[in-house]
Amino acid sequence: MRSDRSPQLIDRLALDQLLDALRRRGFKPIGPTVRQGAIVHEELDSAADLPVGWTDVQEGGTYRLVRRDDEAVFGHNVGPESWKRLLFQPTLELWRVRRSADGGLEVQATPPERPRYALIGVRSCDLHAIAVQDRIFVEGPWAEPDYSARREGAFIVAVNCSQAAATCFCVSMGTGPRAEAGFDLALTELLDAGGHRFLVEVGTERGEEVMRELPSRAAEAGDQEAAERVSACAASQMGRTLDTTDIRDLLYRNREHPRWDEVADRCLTCGNCTMVCPTCFCSSVDDVSDLAGEEATRVRRWESCFSLEHSYVGGGHVRSSTKARYRQWMTHKLASWIDQFGTSGCVGCGRCITWCPVAIDITEEAAAIRATDGRVDADD
Secondary structure (H helix, E strand, O other): OOOOOOOOEEEOOOHHHHHHHHHOOEEEEEEEEEEEEEEEEEEEOOOOHHHOOEEEEEOOOOEEEEEEOOOOOOOOOOOOOOOOOHOOOEEEEEEEEEOOOOOOOEEEEEEOOOOOEEEEOHHHHHHHHHHHHHHHHHOOOOOOOHHHHHHOEEEEEOOOOOOOOOOOOHHOOOOOOOOOOOOOOEEEEEEEOOEEEEEEEEOOOOHHHHHOOOOOOOOEEEHHHHHHHHHHHHHOOOOOOOOOOOOOHHHHHHOOHHHHHHHHHOOOOOOHHHHOOOOOOOOOEEEEEEOOOOOOEEEEEEEEEEOOHHEEEEEEEEOOOHHHHHHHHHOOOOOOHHHOOOOOOOOOOOOHHHHHOOOOHHHHHHHHHHHOOOOOOOOO
């Protein structure tokens, strides 16, 4: 239930107290930290593990970290990892079967884990991505038990973006840069003449309980105006735009558009875009036995629609060409996802652009199709 409590202010040093309060409640804090030249999500021992003073520079096929000229804690953009890795595991054992002494088979289902993660620094685009996966794995006719258990135990501390990367387009998708719902606590980092502090909005009762343990003070009108300016600045910095007007029907009626051939000439079908995407959920199932034939396990793994085997049915591959696979991914993401789940499968995070080795840009591809809508032959 959303709290009516007015925004509060906490100082920079209170971040450690926030982590301690979460640990006392049994949560394991997971947040952004610098590892091997990227900002990734790992367990936080203290607020010192956060990427203080770091930011990133992103473009199509390009990502690098650079030092900021201040000590901002969350002055970076989304990195290669989304929170999907913690909620929808890359590899999951489903069940195990053993040969019993009498020659029969003993099947044992693997019970879902119930970790209690505190997700620190979740951006608005990723909040929307989590909501999309909730609709698929929790709110659908068949709930996925492992995801449901992990999602139920998650405490979310959102952070409102203070800047946008050159590959961001969340404003076009209506998913950011300011978090509106789906969090327990939401922070806006303020660095100005008033000092280094965080404006905190409470989203749930348990978020309010945590706030009671932190040294805080009521936010004044000037603080709230400063927070609004932070979000407005990030919104003005969007590096990309995507015109979503009638995009579902636009892609449906352009299944044979020549742009699909052009992008296929560049696409490596590596699947990077699906691995970094916070909403993609395709998976495959493998059965693995030991050498003695005494035990076997069934394992679910992340899969990509760019994999040739992904479309194998009844003795053949439905999508054997690169063109067919890219078209499937983009059309599903922006069009047929709406038919299935009532929402777009894209949240405008820009990861698919940044982490594509050849810098294929979903916003550019959609714009190119829109510019020549209905033209099957580009030479006509």
